[in-house]
Amino acid sequence: MKQRIAKVYRSLYASFGPQHWWPAGTPFEVMVGAILTQNTSWNNVEKAIAVLHKHKLLSPVKLDKLRNSKLSRLIRPAGYYNIKAKRLKNFLKFFLKKYGGDTGLMRKGDVSSLRQELLSVNGIGNETADSILLYALGKPVFVVDAYTRRIFSRHKFFRDGLDYQTVQDFFEKNTVPSVKLYNEFHALIVKLGKDYCLKNKSRCTICPLNNK
DNA sequence: CACCAGGCAAGTA
DNA sequence: TACTTGCATGGT
Numbered sequence: 068m069k070q071r072i073a074k075v076y077r078s079l080y081a082s083f084g085p086q087h088w089w090p091a092g093t094p095f096e097v098m099v100g101a102i103l104t105q106n107t108s109w110n111n112v113e114k115a116i117a118v119l120h121k122h123k124l125l126s127p128v129k130l131d132k133l134r135n136s137k138l139s140r141l142i143r144p145a146g147y148y149n150i151k152a153k154r155l156k157n158f159l160k161f162f163l164k165k166y167g168g169d170t171g172l173m174r175k176g177d178v179s180s181l182r183q184e185l186l187s188v189n190g191i192g193n194e195t196a197d198s199i200l201l202y203a204l205g206k207p208v209f210v211v212d213a214y215t216r217r218i219f220s221r222h223k224f225f226r227d228g229l230d231y232q233t234v235q236d237f238f239e240k241n242t243v244p245s246v247k248l249y250n251e252f253h254a255l256i257v258k259l260g261k262d263y264c265l266k267n268k269s270r271c272t273i274c275p276l277n278n279k
Numbered sequence: 280c281a282c283c284a285g286g287c288a289a290g291t292a
Numbered sequence: 293t294a295c296t297t298g299c300a301t302g303g304t
Contacts, residue, residue: 107286
């Protein structure tokens, strides 16, 4: 199975090339984006981030100082703005209290502790936690999203409906842990899902994964 | 016009 | 544990 997964990765990389994730300037911006992109297209998230950037508000302290009503107005383009304003605040409180808003300090923690801490924040679930761990903090965790499940179950690597941990274990058992690899792999899966594999519920005929 | 995007938590059974 | 529902804008 390790060889099959490696082949899938090589195939995707050969087709699409490096994806340059996460598209953000700073680790903190990755954290903000990870929360804003929950069930939301990145295009909309970019608009919200741009607003925050324009107002020079992309720092933990400044964002935390805003009223929820103000913050939700600013991030409006990202959708779900009321609940995401709360979730951002929940994260900021944790981040400031535990790490003083310092991504470099947080990075020193070990993966399993950090993961547990993130998951204890209301509004941060498995994927958001792992996106932060991998793309903001440089930890080698495999990020599982809806595309990962749908694409790989459709291609019969595992059955449909498995929970997050099971899918993550599958990938981490069948790869060598590597920040670079996990960074690129997840981004390539999203690229494949967006552009080719899942449009109109039809089975894709030009999918690179079909070139066995 | 309908559909859905780089989820998550709360409620129900 | 296993479903269901609310959350919301913007692109296709």
